[in-house]
Amino acid sequence: MREFLKTKGYKMTPQRELVFRSFFELGEHVSVDELFDRVKRIDKAVGYSTVWRNLKLICEVGLAREVTVGDGVTRYDRVTRKPHGHFYCLNCKSLQEFDLNEIAGRLSKVATAEKFATESFKVEIEGVCQSCRDKENKKAKRTLSTSPKISRTKPSRQK
Amino acid sequence: MREFLKTKGYKMTPQRELVFRSFFELGEHVSVDELFDRVKRIDKAVGYSTVWRNLKLICEVGLAREVTVGDGVTRYDRVTRKPHGHFYCLNCKSLQEFDLNEIAGRLSKVATAEKFATESFKVEIEGVCQSCRDKENKKAKRTLSTSPKISRTKPSRQK
DNA sequence: ATGGATGCAAAGCCTTTGCAAGCTT
DNA sequence: AAGCTTGCAAAGGCTTTGCATCCAT
16 A cells, blocks of 8 residues: 555555545445544544545545535545445435446446546435335324425535 | 415515526526526626525425536536436536436336335436547647646536 | 515535645655 | 645635515415
8 A cells, every 4th residue: 555655656654544544444435524533533633634635535546436415525435346326315314325237337338329438427316215214104194284395404414 | 386386385576586587597407606697687686595595495396406416516407307317527517418217217126126215316427528538639649758646636616 | 464585694514725844755 | 855744724615594674475
């Protein structure tokens, strides 16, 4: 890893190593804040911007990709993992994954047909996950006559 | 339209009408700022938050959907238009559309298989559009020996 | 009259960056 | 030494909201 970075003109530092390691331990849909929290638990002296910049660096060297789903928080996914899309539950804000290889093939075809040089895909399905639907069904018994006015606010960003 | 809103408890005002009308005249991947600019050209007194809130309202009553691609700006798409994905050019930040009906079918299947209640899809392909690639090819002649160090900054958000 | 709608200004929130000081190489 | 990194603080940039006032019903 150290060698790999050196070839690109980057140096290795304790902080950087900690951020990289922590990121790969976390692995899925990590946000800067989540990574920062984890790093902080090991070394409280590390700054937020260090985590942020190193997360960007991980992306630049091709080890991760940004994913933005639903709420306004940028998350990061390892690229070594096989292509996958995301289910985003509008209710509990959870993220599930689903396989994408079949669909990815079709997307590639579409892209080349339009003479577009594909760099990456982003496939997201928004909806409500099963466990949330179960809960809602129970609650539905007592709110049938209530005004169906739609909630006016966007889901608040998570801390 | 006025009647439609009334059934949901909303009132019609000149500003609201102007925002709605302007939005549907614009129609594709509109950002709040773009809509605000357009509205302002007709009535300089309209406030930004009025445009913003009415754009949200358009979404709430089901006439538009948020789409977030690439840069950190939220855009809005009419829902009456048939399902489509987006090509996002990493270079010129342009958005092209492509048909999604074939892929949407597959996504639905995946979703139901996972017992996920689909509300909407979001399919995005990032890459470089043809015209940008043409330009880059020309430039490439003189930059072959330059350091390939990757740019460190995210594309700046558009005003 | 009433309660939603508007405008302005001010928060909020996450994302980026400037800079001086500290470390790798 | 030379230059990348780090930390802190501050700036950005878009999104939301508080509030007094106004207006549609």
